Amino acid sequence: MDCAPLVAALFGSLYGSFLNVVIHRLPREESVVSPRSRCPHCGKPIGWRDNLPVLSWLLLRGKGRCCGKKISVRYPLVEAATALLAGALWAKWGATPVFAAAAAIACGALLAVALIDWDTFLIPDELSIGLALAGLLVSPFNPYLDAGPFGAWYLPVFWSARGAALGFLLGWAVAAGGEAIFKKEAFGGGDVKLLAGIGAWTGLTGAFDALMLGSLLGSVYGLALLRAGKAGRSDPIPFGPFLAAGAAFNFFKLLPLGWPFNP
Numbered sequence: 185m186d187c188a189p190l191v192a193a194l195f196g197s198l199y200g201s202f203l204n205v206v207i208h209r210l211p212r213e214e215s216v217v218s219p220r221s222r223c224p225h226c227g228k229p230i231g232w233r234d235n236l237p238v239l240s241w242l243l244l245r246g247k248g249r250c251c252g253k254k255i256s257v258r259y260p261l262v263e264a265a266t267a268l269l270a271g272a273l274w275a276k277w278g279a280t281p282v283f284a285a286a287a288a289i290a291c292g293a294l295l296a297v298a299l300i301d302w303d304t305f306l307i308p309d310e311l312s313i314g315l316a317l318a319g320l321l322v323s324p325f326n327p328y329l330d331a332g333p334f335g336a337w338y339l340p341v342f343w344s345a346r347g348a349a350l351g352f353l354l355g356w357a358v359a360a361g362g363e364a365i366f367k368k369e370a371f372g373g374g375d376v377k378l379l380a381g382i383g384a385w386t387g388l389t390g391a392f393d394a395l396m397l398g399s400l401l402g403s404v405y406g407l408a409l410l411r412a413g414k415a416g417r418s419d420p421i422p423f424g425p426f427l428a429a430g431a432a433f434n435f436f437k438l439l440p441l442g443w444p445f446n447p
């Protein structure tokens with residue numbers, strides 16, 4: 185049995201543990217590297233034994249060792265989701281290991297985008313623009329970006345930059361169109377920059393697919409809320425989580441690029 189995806193999942197869970205810190209601190213403009221992990225309730229530092237991804241939360245039955253207060257189930261869920269994503273991406277892209285690792289890092293960043301936008305209705309530039317720069321950096325290893333018959337490294341860099349620019353334009357057009365139709369901001373600046381980040385990894389078609397999938401998921405969620413009577417027609421729904429989900433889905437290349445117009 186090939187155990188490489190399991191090793192990737194293990195690293196993924198550690199990355200998820202770091203992402204929990206990012207999700208908590210980035211919107212508060214706190215450093216994500218220091219101080220070390222602290223209890224969200226009493227602020228006491230957490231020892232490494234109590235900071236093992238998923239396991240520690242289960243062993244401590246969801247309570248802090250320091251003060252006994254409840255630790256949100258979101259922490260182990262983020263770690264488990266990042267582990268699953270990393271393992272699955274390795275299973276899919278293990279033949280191009282640099283891209284498999286980079287895609288796992290990018291998908292984790294998308295998960296952080298989703299949860300931060302969910303909490304705060306904002307997408308930090310560190311994540312959206314960071315995604316664009318990272319996409320540019322690893323573009324020579326990116327199987328989504330064609331290096332041509334001679335395998336020239338600069339062609340993928342060019343496609344990546346073009347994808348980011350066109351993703352930005354696509355987002356800008358959607359934002360302007362949405363504002364003209366709904367007379368309010370339906371698609372914010374953070375979403376536009378996120379589309380640029382997605383475009384740097386999967387080109388304009390990938391950004392477009394993420395937009396289509398995200399709109400589909402967002403509509404299903406919005407309609408479900410309306411039907412359950414849990415939200416009114418004018419209640420805002422963050423779009424980032426759905427856009428991020430669409431983009432993460434795209435990293436598995438399950439749909440032909442350009443879906444649904446290019447089946």
Ligand SMILES: [Zn+2]
Nearest residue numbers: 223226250251
């Ligand atoms: Zn505590």
